[in-house]
Amino acid sequence: MFVVMEQGATDAQVAAVIEKLVTVGFTVHRSTGVVHTVLGCVGPKEDIIDPRNLELLEGVKEVHPVMSQYKLASRNFNPAGTRVNVRGVEIGGDAVVVVAGPCSVENEEQIERSAEQVAVAGAKGLRGGAFKPRSSPYSFQGLGEAGLKIMQKAAHRHGLFVVSEVMDHTQIAMMEQYVDLFQVGARNMQNFNLLKELAKSRTPVLLKRGISATIEELLLSSEYLLSGGNYNVILCERGIRTFESYTRNTMDISAIPVVKKLSHLPMMADPSHGTGRRDKVIPMARAAVAAGADGLLVEVHPTPDQALSDGAQSLYPDQFTELMQQLRMIAPAVGRTL
Amino acid sequence: MFVVMEQGATDAQVAAVIEKLVTVGFTVHRSTGVVHTVLGCVGPKEDIIDPRNLELLEGVKEVHPVMSQYKLASRNFNPAGTRVNVRGVEIGGDAVVVVAGPCSVENEEQIERSAEQVAVAGAKGLRGGAFKPRSSPYSFQGLGEAGLKIMQKAAHRHGLFVVSEVMDHTQIAMMEQYVDLFQVGARNMQNFNLLKELAKSRTPVLLKRGISATIEELLLSSEYLLSGGNYNVILCERGIRTFESYTRNTMDISAIPVVKKLSHLPMMADPSHGTGRRDKVIPMARAAVAAGADGLLVEVHPTPDQALSDGAQSLYPDQFTELMQQLRMIAPAVGRTL
């Protein structure tokens, strides 16, 4: 940690800051520059003091913490990169893995058709929501466990793994019977009670970035899973909230190479939620793979116009097929297969 | 709902849109302007169709939904404004109500001193966290139920009502024994499972705006509580995330008059979380009252330097006393007392 004193800070002020630092356990090195005095502090654990407590001392200009708060998620914990095995499919390896399917599980026929269509086109996983968190209390709320049963049967019949969102820690035990990869939605990225319970599971977890979460906060949330013992973690960009309102969110494609540098965890992208509009899903899916994503989550529905939720961002099956062909051309440019 | 066709949209495109609208149950009125054809649609329920499904039709330029998705939270549901009674104290009435106390319940002595100090200075409620959602898994996580017991005793002894954060629907029944006003934190503003269960409680709820939530989303979340039967809802501004990083969040003071216009619910402000720095809490507390807030939530700690969490944004007791004196001068300028 570094404490930069204001220009003109008095010796008494500097001494008071040093005393505070020493009291909590830091070793302090003082450098006196032309303009600023700077205190470099080395301690056993940096978070023994809230940096803001130092910033509020007289004569302090600013405080720079040094240590990352995330440790296990950091790249140098596993420089070669983690490959997460989801029912035999490796995410984070040479192949870009595509997970596709409808927003919500609606009925058996819809899921069966979805599974068949996306498997034929080359997807490896089937996505579908059984519990739908909707901003309005007046909208369709999902089929629950019945939906998961339908989904598991259809997915496994077509050789696909099952991805579905867990909303609450009370759902984990039930869902583990059906799901091969838990999805934690953007709104739950900082639901620490949920993360702590998922950490005890051995089922892999796909953790989506919150719409107002920094990349560092995403990594800190993954730390809850890793430090609790679940190392099968995959991260996912799905759009952040900005002033631009033409698209529902602004998909932060640059987060993909940034996360790949900072962390060893695989990084996927969800262009369906990232844009909210079917006609933008395809270009953003291509962009994500071109930027180095380890996989994609794409909403596809046999008949988007009849979808009970998010039909507007679901691809038609033939659009998905065409997208997969384009991705097969792009993947080699980043040294990947599909 | 209005559908605006693109300049140059063909008659066939217009006809296709009209057919779609009529099929789902709308009555359509077509106006042909110099540049754009516009379709006005009146139907039994506007949300029978996702506007994005219309936007994706050929020839459609844009779609404007008309009906608010929130109904019970809307001002005209109770034009005179709602006054929420919290253990005999009215929030939303003539008096500005101040709730104060430490970030976390740490021990009996700390809470007793806090309660005494804030009561003497004029606060009506005691705040304090028993469960602490921390972004790092390595930080202090709260005292739990034991903390709530301590808090209730101290608060009621000093004539204060108790405010504490509920993190999860499984905590509601236990917490109801101790808490006079449930706080829903910013991260849980869209935890709909939690909101649905709180709606069944008769204990009042203070709902904080999420750091990336629009005012409309805040009102929609309050609708979950109201439509479920809990009418004792208070809203709270506590800062939104913007590009400016000098303050932890940017406190959106203008949300106060905006919410007061759109909704009948009381609107409080939390300048402690809104700024994250003790030296900015006081000016922002004054600003919130000057802008028309119905109350404040302020972090005060008997010894902020020893606080286990958020000491940097906690006021010293004498700073709080001084703030209350300033607020007593400002309140009459907005026709209020304190």
Place this chain on the structure above:
Amino acid sequence: MFVVMEQGATDAQVAAVIEKLVTVGFTVHRSTGVVHTVLGCVGPKEDIIDPRNLELLEGVKEVHPVMSQYKLASRNFNPAGTRVNVRGVEIGGDAVVVVAGPCSVENEEQIERSAEQVAVAGAKGLRGGAFKPRSSPYSFQGLGEAGLKIMQKAAHRHGLFVVSEVMDHTQIAMMEQYVDLFQVGARNMQNFNLLKELAKSRTPVLLKRGISATIEELLLSSEYLLSGGNYNVILCERGIRTFESYTRNTMDISAIPVVKKLSHLPMMADPSHGTGRRDKVIPMARAAVAAGADGLLVEVHPTPDQALSDGAQSLYPDQFTELMQQLRMIAPAVGRTL
């Protein structure tokens, strides 16, 4: 324009709004829905009234303008898409056009080497700044006209067109002698005096999106150029300001397909300013092409470590060569060549 009345608006309020609308020249159609009364207004010119003036009338809930404020920039003005000819190179056609070069013109040798290297790798244009707008008054401010002379000589010798930023309307006449494509920087996107003067030029203009400009504002600014008579306009995404601070800006890749849908103008992308970090330039350049960009602006410097400005975001020449090879693999996936 549509005016939506509040639930419970009185007949007198509705009548007052209608009167106001009729007075300024609108024909009004009233629809009475279950909840809201809505007034559809058709007039000769929509902007004869500021929508906020209507919003402030008693009983008005919201106002929706219908007509785009941009007309000439709109896609339907030229549905096939505009191709801008810059010294014989077509931008907006089948080929993705890459412009490359250093941030600033520093000296003759640096520019000559830059021009040669980027031409060999396949670039069609040479970029370089002669006037450097720096946020600090204490930084290198550029070579001015001398720099433009050097640049023109080197570029044309290697068959490249010249792109350089114009800072001010007083520079236009001088710069036209050297520059084949004027660049308007992000900070000047709404410098309307500058745009009005550039509109009188016949030299093409590359208009960069401001870091806090919406897509609609970018198109409105282009309207200043088009309505003033300069139809050779190219737009460019270069990152917007968001809460995420790991990258200097957040490059809004989705703006590329959005602009291509809304407007007929070519849309380029600048991954160097969009990310501010060399190691992120390459993935974001690939992403932009995969998303459908008509061209790229990339900073390349013969020796980035010695660059007088922005060396950190400049590619090494061999990195640029490698990027061009990757782009040649991606372009066919979007039906383009390079």
Place this chain on the structure above:
Amino acid sequence: MFVVMEQGATDAQVAAVIEKLVTVGFTVHRSTGVVHTVLGCVGPKEDIIDPRNLELLEGVKEVHPVMSQYKLASRNFNPAGTRVNVRGVEIGGDAVVVVAGPCSVENEEQIERSAEQVAVAGAKGLRGGAFKPRSSPYSFQGLGEAGLKIMQKAAHRHGLFVVSEVMDHTQIAMMEQYVDLFQVGARNMQNFNLLKELAKSRTPVLLKRGISATIEELLLSSEYLLSGGNYNVILCERGIRTFESYTRNTMDISAIPVVKKLSHLPMMADPSHGTGRRDKVIPMARAAVAAGADGLLVEVHPTPDQALSDGAQSLYPDQFTELMQQLRMIAPAVGRTL
């Protein structure tokens, strides 16, 4: 400057970074912590190297610059605070100074009535635009010099100083004849050519924060004025762009106490542009004064409904009078007069 090496950085990597630092002129002090090696660097001028050039070296985790890039704007340059004298009125002193008037100068009668009304209510300055930068090329563009003449006559007759926006460096000489305080609009906050020329003037300058400018960037822009020799600089908050779209901008009230701490320059607030809606101007004006603003800029128009621009955010004269009365009650709470 501090360079934090990654966990696991090799000795060779550390040595390479030290060499680079020493080469450009830094003295380096190395601290080896449990996890990270940190290099503290002291040099004659910190900006001899772009921190990003260090961030890109192998093994570097992050770089923290220490010195502020602004020097003359910094609080410790004049700890007592600067008072700017504008035609005999002191801004930054004990009294809160209110400047009021219409958005645009429209005609003699409108300005005469505006000046009279705001002077009677207690304003000290008259504001009004002669050149209107409009996002649409099809809107009213201002009266130019004729407008300034009208304005000067009316203002001085009523004992008010004149504030008007300068759009371009070519207008300075002409405008200096009429204007007592130059306003630099939000869009020009980083128009460095304009700032450099204004720095040569002795007329005071009111510099508005750009809608996407950080507080630090605002101070850096003021440094252009100060370092060029014009010390009569006043800063002004007028709203930043965020995801919230109910208000035109989000007025960052917290910027007021932040700037007052970081800088000695006076800080005003413009609630009219900060909110864009008349009904929000009054609460935000009160909030700004309660938060410690040195003054306000408020749009007032004799007949807002007939205003040629921004009528929707202009107060009626009697609303302004009422606001002034409220401000007189609030000012003493912050130790000020009005």
